[in-house]
Amino acid sequence: MRAFQSSLYALSILNLLSCTEKEPGLKDYFEDDFFIGAAVNLGQVTGKEVGADSLLSLHFSSITSENGLKWGPVHPKDGEYNFEYGDAYVALGEKMDAFIIGHTLVWHQQTPSWVFQNGEGQFLDKSGLIRRMEDHIETVVGRYKGKIHGWDVVNEAFEDDGTWRKTHWYNITGQEFIKSAFRKAHQADPDAELYYNDYNVWKPEKRKAILALARELRSEGIRIDGIGMQGHYRLNSPSLDQIEQAILEIHEAGFQVMVTELDVDILPRPSDSEGADLNINYAESPEWNPYSDSLPDSVAMKLVDRYSSLFQLFQKHTDKISRVTFWGLHDGKSWLNNWPVRGRTNYALLFDREKKLKSGFLEKFEKP
């Protein structure tokens, strides 16, 4: 009886050991290559979404603030800041020992209209707007000095054809807002990396304009470390060659390459729009939501194949790419369920709605 009991004991110890021996996560597969990141929302940073923190800790080495540090949420009114999200976000990143990204300081979207106006509702002049922007940057970057490791300082300042996007920022200050934003961010945290971030960087005209700007900043002694390519891709577009060309040119110009907002939209679109222009919106209709119940295996396979070939390309350029970040943690929380058509069921990420890694992806890469 005693022998039986002790062999049972030995068995249970063995069991325990094999359970605690963790399978490597996604981040471990690419540990020598680049950070693997995810954009996280309020429910995920505050622990309201059950299981999000363990998924993040196992699979991700970097996080990006999805919405909570954009101007609207963090600075909704003149003189009123809301750091509930930001503080929880940074605490989560520290717990994960992650490379923490702040997104984003200056953008034309999700920025309240008061930002551009005086008390009488008239547009500010150039120096007034720059001062307001600098105060914002000093407050937000300053609060997380030494904690947030890299900032998307300016988001989406160019149109796809390489012309300046005619936003309030540009219309009021010309290019000045960009230079002042980078200068101020550097002053507020001299150790933080600073990035310019945009979608459709694979389009040559747009990329040319972005790189010209980045070179100009650098030649004036203004810190800029890298270019974020948002990576809102589709199954067949852009081509791997187009993406590779962008990686090569950004690197050649002397900047870090980051894939900052990766997802693959598998749903049909009412028009051929690409990228992430939030102004585009089409009416809901079942024809644009073909997989509302489930995703056919053939399409699921295409998605995993697309992700595999993208990561094979990224691995070919590990000397150039510092981070690959998914725009969302799992399909259930992807913005592509609501853009460019609201209320759809999309499958754009590598983790499904049950927070399971989609099968067939990891098998294509060397196990660490």
Ligand code: GLA
């Ligand atoms: C852009 C922005 C992100 C996010 C996505 C989709 O790419 O940079 O912050 O808003 O659009 O919503």
